[in-house]
Amino acid sequence: MYAFDYHQPKSVDEAAQMLGAKPEPKLLAGGMSLLPTLKLRLAQYTDLVDLSAIDSIKGIERDGDALVIGAMTRHVEVATSDTVKRAIPALTTLAGGIGDPLVRNRGTMGGSIANADPAADYPSAVLGLGATVITDKRQIAGDDFFKGLFETALEPGEIVMAVRYPVPLQAAYIKYPNPASRFALVGVFVARTAAGVRVAVTGAGPCVFRLTDAEALLAKNFSAAALENFTVKPDGLNADIHATAEYRAHAVAVMLKRAVAAAGGNT
Amino acid sequence: MPVVTMTVNGEARSAEVEGRTLLVEFLRNHLGLTGTHVGCDTTQCGCCTVHVNGVAIKSCTALAVALDGAAVTTIEGLAQNGKLHPMQEAFREHHALQCGFCTPGMIMSAIDMVRRNGHALDERTVRKQLEGNICRCTGYHNIVTAVQAGAAAMKGQ
């Protein structure tokens, strides 16, 4: 790792000030994506601003028809929370399937969505539930948050404070994990909400995306049977040593059907 | 340079570190506790697993400065009065190691697994919960058996 100065602010305001005052600062959350990158010297920063001592952006709360999860809430807390399980059990499954127990003990929800790894799990929940990302500057709709490979709508120095997930009528997340890393080779989040059906796919493309043609089929009939002849085109999907684009396209359709069945859609 | 102080295996230990000093470097290089191993550069192998405030983490992917004031337990801190911890004893008894490189991490992870999942662990649970620890020698079979036996033995602790 290249050398840097370390800071541990006690509030979001203090963190924002530091980000504004340092030449090349970077936020540190659970460190499960950032520290491996720094160890391999793939990036260099003058200052790391650690969010781990800021209590106001930790925790899980049911707020009316939504679940609000603080950015610094660790994966293990979401995976084991009764509040989450009662409101959105699909999130319990999602958080409990991230990496391994040691990664889940450190990694955070805010870090996961800010990082926007194309194979990360959380982005599919933000998009699939039509969640709202709350930062220190504004609120960003889930549909506008993910912009591309490791790219989000966040501006330099902007801090994610929480995400507000609307509680759906039915939802499920199914991933086909890469057997080595546990990241999603493909992962599908499906939700039937008061505002309609949403399907979000991670792992398959450069960035999480919605599958609008499947949404239209499911809006008419929320069942795996409605998807019987549904296929996904491989154009533009990821192809790497783990899987071809054709393989991923096929796996998306299979995971989608399983997700609809798991969400309790008529079979 | 910042000075960090942690309670390591029950003793207060301090050292001057850099911002970038990893917890595992603090333990191995500054404190000479070389039982905690480093097996990879990618946060995948789990050889470096220790307990920080009672929770198992990969010490190769945490900054020492960030953990000022924490209580840390390493493999060296498990045996009490010359007697192995029940999980260590179970690994010995069930021949759950060959080269032994992964073993400290396996044992620290296994003890955390008992904290999270209780003493009656089925094989599937053990295998799933050991996903963060890689062994390139044993084929895992004896490790799984040892974790189940160690978990049960910890009940009487």
Ligand SMILES: Cc1cc2nc3c(=O)[nH]c(=O)nc-3n(C[C@H](O)[C@H](O)[C@H](O)COP(=O)(O)OP(=O)(O)OC[C@H]3O[C@@H](n4cnc5c(N)ncnc54)[C@H](O)[C@@H]3O)c2cc1C
């Ligand atoms: C072995 C291994 C397996 C993994 N498997 C999976 C998996 O199966 N699925 C999966 O989804 N992920 C997986 N991950 C990644 C893991 O979920 C990380 O925890 C997550 O991607 C990043 O969260 P973090 O809290 O560790 O963030 P960090 O690594 O600390 O930060 C990541 C990025 O987010 C920025 N950031 C952090 N917090 C904020 C904030 N509040 N506001 C703005 N920017 C912020 C940081 O500046 C940095 O750029 C794995 C990681 C490892 C090491």
Ligand code: FES
């Ligand atoms: S050394 Fe491999 S995970 Fe820490």
Ligand code: FES
């Ligand atoms: S015993 Fe050799 S790596 Fe596990």
